[in-house]
Amino acid sequence: xxxxxxxxxxxxxxxxxxxxxxxxxxxxxxxxxxxxxxxxxxxxxxxxxxxxxxxxxxxxxxxxxxxxxxxxxxxxxxxxxxxxxxxxxxxxxxxxxxxxxxxxxxxxxxxxxxxxxxxxxxxxxxxxxxxxxxxxxxxxxxxxxxxxxxxxxxxxxxxxxxxxxxxxxxxxx
Amino acid sequence: xxxxxxxxxxxxxxxxxxxxxxxxxxxxxxxxxxxxxxxxxxxxxxxxxxxxxxxxxxxxxxxxxxxxxxxxxx
Numbered sequence: 001x002x003x004x005x006x007x008x009x010x011x012x013x014x015x016x017x018x019x020x021x022x023x024x025x026x027x028x029x030x031x032x033x034x035x036x037x038x039x040x041x042x043x044x045x046x047x048x049x050x051x052x053x054x055x056x057x058x059x060x061x062x063x064x065x066x067x068x069x070x071x072x073x074x075x076x077x078x079x080x081x082x083x084x085x086x087x088x089x090x091x092x093x094x095x096x097x098x099x100x101x102x103x104x105x106x107x108x109x110x111x112x113x114x115x116x117x118x119x120x121x122x123x124x125x126x127x128x129x130x131x132x133x134x135x136x137x138x139x140x141x142x143x144x145x146x147x148x149x150x151x152x153x154x155x156x157x158x159x160x161x162x163x164x165x166x167x168x169x170x171x172x173x
Numbered sequence: 174x175x176x177x178x179x180x181x182x183x184x185x186x187x188x189x190x191x192x193x194x195x196x197x198x199x200x201x202x203x204x205x206x207x208x209x210x211x212x213x214x215x216x217x218x219x220x221x222x223x224x225x226x227x228x229x230x231x232x233x234x235x236x237x238x239x240x241x242x243x244x245x246x247x
Binding site: 008009011013018019020021023024025027050059075077081152155156159 | 174175176177178179180181182183184185187192196199200201203204207208211214218
């Protein structure tokens with residue numbers, strides 16, 4: 001099996017920031033979706049921020065298990081926030097042009113089954129022990145095909161300028 | 174307050190609009206809940222670490238060596 005990766009659309013946040021970024025009218029012609037972000041938010045604590053991704057504008061039906069690791073060790077927890085990965089973005093406590101990086105893989109997004117999603121992210125703050133790594137397994141207990149994604153900061157209120165978001169379609173040949 | 178940006182993947186048209194009052198309220202409520210959840214998780218983690226440190230201190234007081242304590246707590 002070979003995989004085809006097609007850029008559906010992308011967006012770079014301009015001056016003034018963005019409270020959320022929405023990819024709407026997602027084509028239903030691919031097998032899976034991949035969402036990639038390089039982001040920084042206006043949160044001012046903890047040096048990292050989560051990113052949440054609401055599917056079809058829905059705020060319910062999510063469950064996830066997070067495995068997080070930083071300079072202080074590792075921890076795991078559960079979350080019901082939409083596709084939350086706590087190690088998604090840097091926040092404004094970090095000086096300089098340092099952004100977090102993350103990608104979500106959304107399997108069988110047009111299926112009438114519940115949707116399974118995995119993500120891995122890393123937030124870098126240019127210190128020896130402040131880096132955060134997160135791997136998350138998520139489930140959206142909803143049978144609707146995914147037609148839109150609303151990307152929002154988990155704890156901050158807006159994405160900073162130069163944050164970027166790329167949505168890819170994956171085709172199994 | 175920063176704007177909402179919508180990218181229509183069929184047309185490529187990008188629309189920017191201010192947040193509605195409902196979206197602002199929902200975001201503020203979500204952020205408050207998330208902060209409370211994070212604080213609770215942090216407190217639970219600290220309590221667990223404190224309990225482990227207390228247990229190690231008691232084991233050490235009983236005469237276990239550092240290596241023996243490490244073997245039990247690894």
